[in-house]
Amino acid sequence: MEAAADTLRLYPDPLCGKLRETVAGLHGVTSDRVFFGNGSDEILALCTRAFVEDDGSIGFFDPSYSLYRTLAQIRNAKIQAIALDADCAWPAPDPETADLFLLTNPNAPSGRLYPEAQVEDFCRRARGVVVIDEAYVDFAAAHCMDLAQRLPNVLVMRSLSKSYSLAGLRAGYAVGNPDLIAALFKIKDSYNVNRLTQAAALAALRDQAHMLDNVRRIKATRQKLAAELTAMGFQVHPSEANFLWVKPARPAAQRLYELLKDRKILVRYFPGTGTGEHLRITIGNEEQTERLLAALRAPELDNSTPMS
Amino acid sequence: MEAAADTLRLYPDPLCGKLRETVAGLHGVTSDRVFFGNGSDEILALCTRAFVEDDGSIGFFDPSYSLYRTLAQIRNAKIQAIALDADCAWPAPDPETADLFLLTNPNAPSGRLYPEAQVEDFCRRARGVVVIDEAYVDFAAAHCMDLAQRLPNVLVMRSLSKSYSLAGLRAGYAVGNPDLIAALFKIKDSYNVNRLTQAAALAALRDQAHMLDNVRRIKATRQKLAAELTAMGFQVHPSEANFLWVKPARPAAQRLYELLKDRKILVRYFPGTGTGEHLRITIGNEEQTERLLAALRAPELDNSTPMS
Secondary structure: OOOOOHHHHOOOOOOOHHHHHHHHHHHOOOHHHEEEEOOHHHHHHHHHHHOOOOOOEEEEEEOOOOHHHHHHHHOOOEEEEEEOOOOOOOOOOOOOOOOEEEEEOOOOOOOOOOOHHHHHHHHHHOOOEEEEEOOOHHHOOOOOHHHHHHOOOEEEEEEOOOOOOOOOOOOEEEEEOHHHHHHHHHHOOOOOOOHHHHHHHHHHHHOHHHHHHHHHHHHHHHHHHHHHHHHOOOEEOOOOOOEEEEEOOOOOHHHHHHHHHHOOOOOEOOOOOOHHHOEEEEOOOHHHHHHHHHHHHOHHHOOOOOOO | OOOOOHHHHOOOOOOOHHHHHHHHHHHOOOHHHEEEEOOHHHHHHHHHHHOOOOOOEEEEEEOOOOHHHHHHHHOOOEEEEEEOOOOOOOOOOOOOOOOEEEEEOOOOOOOOOOOHHHHHHHHHHOOOEEEEEOOOHHHOOOOOHHHHHHOOOEEEEEEOOOOOOOOOOOOEEEEEOHHHHHHHHHHOOOOOOOHHHHHHHHHHHHOHHHHHHHHHHHHHHHHHHHHHHHHOOOEEOOOOOOEEEEEOOOOOHHHHHHHHHHOOOOOEOOOOOOHHHOEEEEOOOHHHHHHHHHHHHOHHHOOOOOOO
């Protein structure tokens, strides 16, 4: 509120100095290891230009964040999409391949968390830069922020869109090797993060208790919803994120997606082998969760008896 | 203020729908001719990627906006810098040369406005896309927005950083051929303009009276300051922008810049042939203008007697 004032006539701090100091303090690093972006999406786009040559390659798991493929196409890079199985288990990828590897951990849409040891081993053997996209990590039991300090080719990225509930603000950051951070600074737009976002992000990052409360509430709802859906016959994958990846017994995922949409309840459906049998259900508030469960208990949507 | 609320948890409108409708209404075009960016700097950067091939070229006048050269270097494009004379007069550039030509009008740092007829003739003969960067045009007697409607290879760009005094917000837009606009949409970050900027920019654009008052005040101060500086022996170029481009008699420009800086008065000095003999003085408020004039009247800075 204070920032929505006469000072808006002034250009923003191009270096996001206070924000980067605050992030550095949170993670116990120096601020030359921190980059702040106009959402972590901007950081991903910058990485595809800073770390990938014109005939280079970009790798990622499939499924993971669908933007990765789009960014690789915009960059006109070779795409190395490593297929995950239905459980989205760690696929032991060949680390020699990509100039830039984008690794969502916890994975989306499955919510699966890959152990730090596996991620570290992969990063150590990787030829290029690895971005560990921890957009959902505040909802998880562990994180890989240590690798941003230990390994020279790793950036760990965080977002304020999920655990801080500030998707409208566009605020994300990356932590890692100062040389990688400097490369991002070199090509970014001068004033990529506006004054209002800098002020609001600073306030949000300084109020860790608020974020942790938010996370606690969402994790409690996640646990409750997982139990209810399991009881209804859904196969519910263990989730370390703010959504559940579930496989309905019947009706089939796409049909159930449409029936819920008719009732103004929006869940995510990703067509395709493996993903097409699942739905991704974002954890809402108590009221939204009750509405979802009530809808699923209606006879037409009843999931309790598997189809013969 | 209303937008700094619970709705910040929601992603921004990726298409800036309301903003683009408002801009379209202001300029009498359809909204498929409008692109909104995270500052016009972002639009310039997108243009260097959307309209320039990997072995392509980017042209601009020298001097003009210093970011153009930086963006061309980041894009690794051939640079075609067309030297302006000391008066920054229209140099009749060869239009066949660049994939993308970035044309500041009114020019910075001189404040010189090029007539629409000359600009139109150049654009009609240009091989590539011409961006007419009208960042300062609200302070000028004329503009080229009509060309955005008439010519297929032209984008006319505006900023909210100058006449709307909202540099901290990061808000700028481009108007032109729907195919060019679509190309920018194709490669932009999904959520390039955050919710707060969208809300504040909308409010600002809907209050044209406030902007016009601002402009009227700055133009009145510009006229007064130009008269005072001329009386003091400065050569003052006619300005259609919110700054004056002046050549001091004595002390020399660089020395005067430093003497003013010692007195906490910041003006712009651009080293180099032609520019190095001038200062760019941004029009401030009444108090700032009085402080500048008082400083210039001090014996040490006295500009009234040319050096023998």
